[in-house]
Amino acid sequence: MKTFVTPKFKVNRDEDRCIQCQVCVNQCSFGANYYDAEENKVKSREELCTGCHRCEAFCPTNAIRVTYNPLDYRGNYNWRPDIIEDITKQSETGGVLLTGMGDDKSQRIYWDHIVLNASQVTNPSIDPLREPMELTTYLGQKPERLELEPGTHNLKTKMTPQVKLDVPVMFSAMSYGAVSLNVQESLARAAKEMGTLWNTGEGGLHPSLYKYGDNTIVQVASGRFGVHADYLDAAKIIEIKIGQGAKPGIGGHLPGEKVSADVSLTRMIPEGTDAISPAPQHDIYSIEDLAQLIYALKEATNYTKPVSVKIAAVHNAAAIASGIVRGGADIVVIDGLRGATGAAPKVIRDNVGIPIELALASVDSRLRQEGIRHRASLVASGGIRSSGDVAKAIALGADAVYIGTAALISLGCHVCQQCHTGKCAWGICTTDLRLTKRINPEIGARRAANLLRSWSIELKDILGGLGVNALESLRGNRLHLRGIGLSDTELEILGIRMAGN
Amino acid sequence: MKKVYVNEKVCMGCRLCEVYCLLKHAQTKDLVKAYKKESPRALSRIRVDESGIVSLSVRCEHCAEAPCVRACLTGALSRDPVTGLVTVDEEQCIGCGTCALVCPLGVPKLDKAQKKMVKCDFCQDEEIPVCVANCPNEALVYMEEKPDNNRVVNYVNTN
Structure with a gap:
């Protein structure tokens, strides 16, 4: 079936800088880069590029820039490009769309809406370069209360296993x-x-x-x-x-x-x-x-x-x-x-x-x-x-x-x-x-x-x-x-x- | 002597050692110029061999009983008894290629323009050879020779 999904990324190669060393070719595991011996040129099959930037990171002359393919769908808040592409892919495969990593959608990231405090004037801050700071953490069940031996002050309570971080x-x-x-x-x-x-x-x-x-x-x-x-x-x-x-x-x-x-x-x-x-x-x-x-x-x-x-x-x-x-x-x-x-x-x-x-x-x-x-x-x-x-x-x-x-x-x-x-x-x-x-x-x-x-x-x-x-x-x-x-x-x-x- | 060792478990065959070796032996220090402007193009002294999932960067081993030194027709190749380095005297080399024929690794290369053989010298003017310095996965290690090290690389399952 002819795919209607257009390439998502564009491998921009600066021909003035490309030395045909083919590092991008051997580093791309998706087969998106190849060497054309006839023309002595490295070229790309952009439909295979996943935007992982391996080639970009390994190019010794900085000749490569992987960018989004400027495919400008008609603007639509409801039918966004990723939604259109998902539907297209499903129409072509009839299967469940698989993916990796975590949710990349725009649900609120609360960490970005929470801020931390700091001490000013009325309570002193501490300089961690000059004073000891404790990050040690013990994982495990903690007892209801601690009991000590009366004379020796040794721990009497039997602790469950604790793991130190x-x-x-x-x-x-x-x-x-x-x-x-x-x-x-x-x-x-x-x-x-x-x-x-x-x-x-x-x-x-x-x-x-x-x-x-x-x-x-x-x-x-x-x-x-x-x-x-x-x-x-x-x-x-x-x-x-x-x-x-x-x-x-x-x-x-x-x-x-x-x-x-x-x-x-x-x-x-x-x-x-x-x-x-x-x-x-x-x-x-x-x-x-x-x-x-x-x-x-x-x-x-x-x-x-x-x-x-x-x-x-x-x-x-x-x-x-x-x-x-x-x-x-x-x-x-x-x-x-x-x-x-x-x-x-x-x-x-x-x-x-x-x-x-x-x-x-x-x-x-x-x-x-x-x-x-x-x-x-x-x-x-x-x-x-x-x-x-x-x-x-x-x-x-x-x-x-x-x-x-x-x-x-x-x-x-x-x-x-x-x-x-x-x-x-x-x-x-x-x-x-x-x-x-x-x-x-x-x-x-x-x-x-x-x-x-x-x-x-x-x-x-x-x-x-x-x-x-x-x-x-x-x-x-x-x-x-x-x-x-x-x-x-x-x-x-x-x-x-x-x-x- | 210090030699370049290949950790074939992490050599991923990117061939950047070849690229930087070529640059080292070019007139310029600019990679783009070395490849695109210099004619004839400088020669890399390194070759990356691949077989199945194994790839490794191959260069002159500077063998103790170097077959190339024995075979050299003009005595251009010699092994320095102090440093252990096998070097070529370009004045005497006639570019016959006998060294390449006898070398078990086939590493000597022929500079066709100069009609001389070229070979790795472990970048004597650098602190560490450029191939080692530029290996992105630290698969190349420059270290003192260990007598128990098996210099013929094991082609066994890498994991």
């Missing part, structure tokens, strides 16, 4: 198969260096990564891929994945082509077979069922590790979170509307779920109202872009955050949303061994660790400005926040005041 930012679940082993190794090494955690996702833990066990969260999800005793024993935290922000209520599907020998061993499924994660966990149809799995995992690991439960932010997230805490989870993870994925139906990604800011605030408020907030740590995830977002999330009530997209961007991701094709030119979201080499774990670990390093310095600056010297003093302290351009209802849900008030 030097930076309140963890790498979110990205499975081996969705991302490459080199990406996982980069994140694992960065997590180890910076004293935080990375998450295996639902793809098992590759034997070469067991040495990072002390910095690893292992996932138990609906497909139960790669779950066995050693896997649970290796981890610092075990996470039950109920849902993810990019596709609440939807399962996962790793196509058979991506299940290589190595992936098959790690996932414990036959080579070349589709890895299908069902939408629900078939043994969890209620909070009571969830509690059974939580305690089964705790039993299996002899109560040595916190068990976390991750849900997508949905309308009744607060009530569900309350159930999760009462079910015995030590950590609750809420993944918001903008959480990303390796592949999801576009309609789900862009239309299902609620913003993380609102979900986080309502979950934290609800757990406080019910007096059970201390019984679990709260982790916010989905669309955390900067240390400013981290500080705001902590002030809204999170103990820590997960970053996925930001972590991948640190490795080179340009958010071109082609993860589902498995052809990632940056070598991240692919199992093609030709492409996975593009992530050198030495460099990847350095880049991801650098990101966490800069964020932690910035967080200390923010804390200093607020006049506090520990992240604990910001946690759940919504008085440090003000809203701008928000309605009364939004302010009420976020539990913050309007700026100027």
Whole structure:
């Protein structure tokens, strides 16, 4: 069928600068650049360009600019270009539109409508260069009260397992198969260096990564891929994945082509077979069922590790979170509307779920109202872009955050949303061994660790400005926040005041 | 001696080493001029070989028992006993190409205009060779030779 979809991008090549070195040709995994030997010219097939800018970044003479193809549809607020193109694609394929990354639509990003406070005159700010600043965070259930031995003042209360984070930012679940082993190794090494955690996702833990066990969260999800005793024993935290922000209520599907020998061993499924994660966990149809799995995992690991439960932010997230805490989870993870994925139906990604800011605030408020907030740590995830977002999330009530997209961007991701094709030119979201080499774990670990390093310095600056010297003093302290351009209802849900008030 | 090692697990075959090697041996320091203005164009001393999923950047190994030195008809090629560097004396080279025939890696190149062979000299006037400095994935490493290092690259599964 003749396609009516016109090229989205234009590869502008400055012929005066192009030296025909063909680096753009060998770097484009989508085949958008080619060399015409007859004319000794490098040319582009623009319909294949995904706008990932790999060629632009690697061109040694800066000859390439990838721009939007100036295709000016007749102006229409209702029938925007992306809507027209989606309908066209569906008319040509008859299928569900798949995409990668997180929701890119224009729903309100509340982080941009929340501002932080700073100390002036009446309360001194602190200079983080001269005074110690504490970012240390402990994840896990906290006791009702602490009791000390009368004579020795030693701790009498028996603590449940706590996990220490030097930076309140963890790498979110990205499975081996969705991302490459080199990406996982980069994140694992960065997590180890910076004293935080990375998450295996639902793809098992590759034997070469067991040495990072002390910095690893292992996932138990609906497909139960790669779950066995050693896997649970290796981890610092075990996470039950109920849902993810990019596709609440939807399962996962790793196509058979991506299940290589190595992936098959790690996932414990036959080579070349589709890895299908069902939408629900078939043994969890209620909070009571969830509690059974939580305690089964705790039993299996002899109560040595916190068990976390991750849900997508949905309308009744607060009530569900309350159930999760009462079910015995030590950590609750809420993944918001903008959480990303390796592949999801576009309609789900862009239309299902609620913003993380609102979900986080309502979950934290609800757990406080019910007096059970201390019984679990709260982790916010989905669309955390900067240390400013981290500080705001902590002030809204999170103990820590997960970053996925930001972590991948640190490795080179340009958010071109082609993860589902498995052809990632940056070598991240692919199992093609030709492409996975593009992530050198030495460099990847350095880049991801650098990101966490800069964020932690910035967080200390923010804390200093607020006049506090520990992240604990910001946690759940919504008085440090003000809203701008928000309605009364939004302010009420976020539990913050309007700026100027 | 220090040599250039290739980490074939992360060599992605972008061929930027070839590009920057060519620039290093051009008259100009401008990449566009080196490719478009200089005639004849300078020669890169590096070749990137690809086979299946493996790609790697190949250059003179400066072998201890260099076959090219033994085979050179005019004695233009020699190995410095102190630095270990295999160099060519352009005065004596007649461009016969025997070195290229005996080299197990086939790296000596013939400059057809000058009728001389050209080869890698690990960029003696630079702190580190330009191919190493410009490798975007740090697949090239300039380091002291390790006696236990197997210099014939393993064509095994990279992962």
